Amino acid sequence: MSAAAISVTGRHELRLRVLRRFLRHRLAVASAVILAVLILASVFAPAVERLLGADIRDVDLSAILQGPSPAHPLGTDELGRDLLVRLLYGGRISLLVGLVAAVFSAIIGAAIGIVAGYFGGRLDDLLMRFTDGVIALPILPLLIVLAAVDLTKLGLPASVANSSDISLYRIIVITALFGWTGVARLVRGATLSLKEREFVRAAIAMGASPWRVMRIHILPNAISPIVVATTLSVGGIILFESVLSFLGLGIQPPIPSWGNMLTGAQEQLSSAPQLMIWPGLMIFVTVIAFNFLGDGLQDALDPRALSD
Amino acid sequence: MSAFLIRRLIQSLAVIAIMSFLVYALIGLMPGDPIDIMIASDPKLTPDDAARLRALYGLDLPIGERYWNWLTAALGGDLGFSRTHSRPVLQVMGPHLERTLLLMGISFVLSAAIAIPLGVWAAARPYSLHDYAINLFSFAGRSAPPFWLALILIFVFAVWLGWFPAGGLETIGKGGFWDRLQYLVLPVLSLTLLNVAGFTRFVRAETMAVMRQDFIRTARAKGVSERGVLTGHALRNAMIPIVTIIALDFGTLFSGALITETVFAYPGMGKMIYDSILANDFNLALVGLLFATFVTLAANIGADVAYAVLDPRIALT
Numbered sequence: 001m002s003a004a005a006i007s008v009t010g011r012h013e014l015r016l017r018v019l020r021r022f023l024r025h026r027l028a029v030a031s032a033v034i035l036a037v038l039i040l041a042s043v044f045a046p047a048v049e050r051l052l053g054a055d056i057r058d059v060d061l062s063a064i065l066q067g068p069s070p071a072h073p074l075g076t077d078e079l080g081r082d083l084l085v086r087l088l089y090g091g092r093i094s095l096l097v098g099l100v101a102a103v104f105s106a107i108i109g110a111a112i113g114i115v116a117g118y119f120g121g122r123l124d125d126l127l128m129r130f131t132d133g134v135i136a137l138p139i140l141p142l143l144i145v146l147a148a149v150d151l152t153k154l155g156l157p158a159s160v161a162n163s164s165d166i167s168l169y170r171i172i173v174i175t176a177l178f179g180w181t182g183v184a185r186l187v188r189g190a191t192l193s194l195k196e197r198e199f200v201r202a203a204i205a206m207g208a209s210p211w212r213v214m215r216i217h218i219l220p221n222a223i224s225p226i227v228v229a230t231t232l233s234v235g236g237i238i239l240f241e242s243v244l245s246f247l248g249l250g251i252q253p254p255i256p257s258w259g260n261m262l263t264g265a266q267e268q269l270s271s272a273p274q275l276m277i278w279p280g281l282m283i284f285v286t287v288i289a290f291n292f293l294g295d296g297l298q299d300a301l302d303p304r305a306l307s308d
Numbered sequence: 309m310s311a312f313l314i315r316r317l318i319q320s321l322a323v324i325a326i327m328s329f330l331v332y333a334l335i336g337l338m339p340g341d342p343i344d345i346m347i348a349s350d351p352k353l354t355p356d357d358a359a360r361l362r363a364l365y366g367l368d369l370p371i372g373e374r375y376w377n378w379l380t381a382a383l384g385g386d387l388g389f390s391r392t393h394s395r396p397v398l399q400v401m402g403p404h405l406e407r408t409l410l411l412m413g414i415s416f417v418l419s420a421a422i423a424i425p426l427g428v429w430a431a432a433r434p435y436s437l438h439d440y441a442i443n444l445f446s447f448a449g450r451s452a453p454p455f456w457l458a459l460i461l462i463f464v465f466a467v468w469l470g471w472f473p474a475g476g477l478e479t480i481g482k483g484g485f486w487d488r489l490q491y492l493v494l495p496v497l498s499l500t501l502l503n504v505a506g507f508t509r510f511v512r513a514e515t516m517a518v519m520r521q522d523f524i525r526t527a528r529a530k531g532v533s534e535r536g537v538l539t540g541h542a543l544r545n546a547m548i549p550i551v552t553i554i555a556l557d558f559g560t561l562f563s564g565a566l567i568t569e570t571v572f573a574y575p576g577m578g579k580m581i582y583d584s585i586l587a588n589d590f591n592l593a594l595v596g597l598l599f600a601t602f603v604t605l606a607a608n609i610g611a612d613v614a615y616a617v618l619d620p621r622i623a624l625t
Binding site for chain 2: 129133136137138139140141142144145146148149150153154235239242243246247248259262265266269270273276280283284287288291292
């Protein structure tokens with residue numbers, strides 16, 4: 001009874017201490033606020049759309065490349081669509097891709113890292129050589145090839161392969177395929193040290209199966225590095241998504257993403273520079289916010305790792 | 309050392325072999341194959357003709373066999389013919405590679421020349437105002453979408469100020485050293501800004517790590533000036549990891565040049581790879597991609613060797 005009470009207050013205090021350390025990192029707190037606003041704004045994109053009375057699919061060739069006005073707070077694009085509404089909808093896509101792909105890659109990375117660290121030996125060697133191999137690949141050209149692959153040739157039915165949402169799923173999968181290496185290395189390191197701790201050895205001595213030890217004893221204790229690495233990887237994934245979409249290989253128009261909104265902007269650079277400024281600024285702010293947030297989480301969750 | 313090198317080379321060869329098969333298979337999965345393109349350009353081709361052509365070019369063979377045929381030809385020096393350039397692949401790649409090396413080389417030297425003093429300066433007074441500013445800049449540089457930065461540079465220096473051309477290799481019908489230099493300014497600036505941001509962070513972190521060590525205190529106690537401590541003791545030791553990371557980055561830079569080259573329409577390797585993928589120029593895309601992998605792996609090995617050569621305490625086994 002008392003032991004349980006102690007452990008509960010202990011955990012509570014630990015959380016408070018983590019929170020206090022995080023709040024000290026002012027840039028990280030500001031980033032968390034900015035990201036919360038961005039996420040809320042893109043969640044409520046349809047509401048803004050109705051408020052402005054500007055349907056996102058509304059092509060209005062009599063009102064192209066307009067400057068800011070009450071009806072269009074940020075102006076209109078080359079097809080007369082409202083820039084603000086498109087930015088918010090684009091944010092949905094970019095944030096969704098970044099977060100979902102980061103979680104997927106964290107799952108792959110955690111699985112590979114924990115197995116490599118726990119079993120060690122040949123398996124560890126093999127998995128880590130594989131990880132090194134993936135890290136050494138020229139990722140961007142490969143992503144371009146993967147984004148261009150014809151899915152019907154992989155045996156997907158044409159109705160699925162040519163549907164408009166497929167570009168979204170495809171980009172999540174291919175960015176996750178390359179994003180897991182950092183998490184795998186961190187989790188392997190954490191597993192190696194946790195494996196030697198007494199509570200893990202006790203669990204093994206009592207006959208717990210490797211699967212149980214990894215799931216119940218190691219994974220929960222390795223969660224801090226996973227959270228930090230995942231947060232830090234979101235920014236990189238959003239950058240890859242935007243590059244691919246910018247090159248015309250990612251999210252396909254008319255679905256807006258911050259990257260593909262910039263594709264058309266290059267041609268309008270001299271007549272409508274605002275088309276280039278806003279989507280790029282959104283990517284930049286989002287990525288830098290995720291990077292600061294990851295930094296702050298690292299300081300708060302793992303104060304021993306002195307970040308310079 | 310030599311045993312290490314041999315093992316690393318074998319490992320890298322294995323990676324190249326696996327990659328070449330994977331990329332070969334992936335290219336085969338791209339929309340349209342050479343025969344589809346022929347059919348599209350010649351409506352008189354019947355399905356029978358198409359089948360015969362496929363057999364003639366060996367396109368009906370299983371993927372493993374096709375790959376083997378390509379590999380034996382490639383090892384014999386025949387890398388095939390570029391469809392879009394109507395020339396052998398190697399002849400197309402040569403000039404593109406030269407232009408990329410020029411672009412990357414200039415920006416690489418500039419980046420190192422700016423980032424090393426900047427990083428050391430930040431490390432000399434950690435948590436000072438200028439350290440804070442340098443840190444912020446490096447964070448920003450790593451978070452900025454590279455193509456956006458390129459677009460901003462084009463807008464400011466080409467559209468608005470009109471100082472430099474917005475993209476391309478040279479003025480048509482003009483050329484020459486000065487002309488080409490003007491076209492290089494913006495792509496080089498764009499690559500350099502991003503590199504400096506990345507490098508500075510490492511230089512600062514590594515210099516600070518060395519500054520915490522005992523021999524720095526000893527040097528100060530001996531009366532070595534702060535400047536002497538910084539350049540003679542700290543930087544010299546920090547250079548080992550710095551050179552390693554910069555060497556490693558050379559490989560990633562090759563990928564990074566793809567974006568810069570595409571936005572500035574600079575006909576280098578990156579743009580060549582991108583264009584060949586989009587234009588179904590399979591032979592060129594394949595060789596370009598494999599070459600990019602090769603450069604990245606070579607940079608990795610180079611980084612390891614540099615580490616061992618610079619730091620006598622490290623023995624590569």
